[in-house]
Amino acid sequence: MSKSLFEKVWDAHAVRQLANGQTQLLIGTHLIHEVTSPQAFGMLRDHGLKVQYPHRTFATVDHIVPTNEAVEPYSDPLAQGMIEELRKNCAENDVTFFDTNTGKQGVVHIVGPEQGITQPGTTIACGDSHTATHGAFGAIAFGIGTSQVRDVLATQTIALNELKVRRINVNGDLLPGVYAKDVILHIIRLLGTQGGTGYAYEYAGTTFDNFTMEERMTVCNMSIEGGARVGYVNPDETTFDYLKGRPYSPTGEAWDAAVAEWKSFASDEGCSYDDVVTIDASEIQPTVTWGITPAQGVGIEENIPSIAEGATQSDRDSIAEALEYMQFEGGSAVKGKKIDVAFIGSCTNGRLSDFEEVAKFVEGRKVAAGVQAIIVPGSQVVAKIAEAKGLDKIFVEAGFEWRAAGCSMCLAMNPDKLIGDQLCASSSNRNFKGRQGSPTGRTMLMSPLMVAAAAVTGEVSDAREVFGFAPVGV
């Protein structure tokens, strides 16, 4: 019987059925960070348990690391305490830790792939909802809570309900100036923030076939913003080319065997899906969120909806709440909103290709007066390569701050925070109220190049106009 990748990986990792009907699922690869693991190690100690498969857990530090402060102790004693706790827990339990002095530290969802730890046909869990990022490699990867981090540490398994699978086909070429970020913002806009609840999303179609691994990661990363705990792309030559030669990738004969095995996990032609959605790539515009959920987005040429446009009372209430919080007029153009801060980075868009694309266009330009613009590499590896290519100099010359690796302003658990009701053009993944550290701070999500366009003009702008792209349709 033909099967989807999800079913094949699930079947290969299903240990047994539990009394309540859930599956005990083996988690092959466990990634941890400083925010959601210390309590789990504490629970392990309370129960007198040890880490069962220490060689399958990998740690890094990302959320609380200051990106503008290189030397410990950090000025925030709470952050210092958290990094020390992780160091201690990893040392006591023989867990590999990509610490700040290894040259490998960074945002967990950037470190796993670039080290070759993220592999096709595997199950991956991390106490972080953006774990679906790793699905770009054809892994089944999901975010878990801290009690489940405990479960993985103690048993290498969790209790889980099987998911349904929705295939999302995107076919055709993206228009110039439209990026992977726009693809996922468009999908979430279409299907809503809870459309994916209970589903794994299988992203497919010629657009995904032609995507690089970094583009696939950007899309999979935001699956959870559409309610889907898992998102993946079937592994192909692009996947294998990316993984070849990475530190944790197999070598020699083991490489060939691994590639053969990885290929076997791809969804079978003609397998059945619980749902199929098909999107024409040419419909997708550079997309910007105007509200307080990632589904509240519009194309850059569109207007922000007015309250009356909501189909139901609940929609109208949501629009009203978002407009009030964002201080926007319903029906006004999204273009031209004055920004205070521009942030390029995060597990969604903090990879080398993001920075290369931005550097290509901001060279010789200047950040607008009054705008704070920061660019934060997703890992020390990304930072090193970007610096070797001279990208940091281009950014600094243009008036951006070039920081050290970390989560930075995506979620404000470190010194990078919005102040008051500042408006931030952000390449990150969440525009929730208060997400970027100020209870009244406002976030508009968009692609890195759209953030760069906002940075140089001081307002939400069409990057295609600012940077002289061919006009749409030409």
Next chain:
Amino acid sequence: MASTPIKQVTGKGVYVPGDDIDTDRIIPARFMKCITFDGLGEYLFYDVRKTESGEDKQHNLNDPRFADASILVSGNNFGCGSSREHAPQSILRAGYNAVIAGSFAEIFFGNSTNLGVVCVIASDADRATIAAAIEADPSIDVTIDVENLKVNFGEQSISCEIKPGARESLLSGNYDPLSELLEGAADVAKTAGALSYMQA
């Protein structure tokens, strides 16, 4: 670990209106710089309850009439966003042990169930009825009957839903799966042994 079965939850209710109440709203990330969950209750819905200068806003959660509440009533897609267990931990540690919503985000739902925080789904109309009843009389008892999938309040009763696996776990007291997972160790080793990438 096996705990006391949860067949029903009874308490006073409080209504927290809104759809898509995300985990950063439930507890803002800036309060999570901690290595234990102790004390998180203090920051539950912090920015919903407090002004930037730390004064109480006009909100049901600050209203003394609802001070004894232990059951939250809210909107659709409750708990969307982060996987951080800090969200249900702060709910639990602030003295709430159940949430009645239109729907739940999946990770939040799983995290809550593991902690024995009962999450049940009720229709928009039925939740409006509960909200109106507790607004009219905050002292009425709200009982979530996990076994019979009902919410009873005052003289009224509505139907509710809960995922089948979660319902059984609550009723049997095995909502924390750790001991059952530990019992499977030999089977885990067998499954792991068949996967090349799992070998040391």
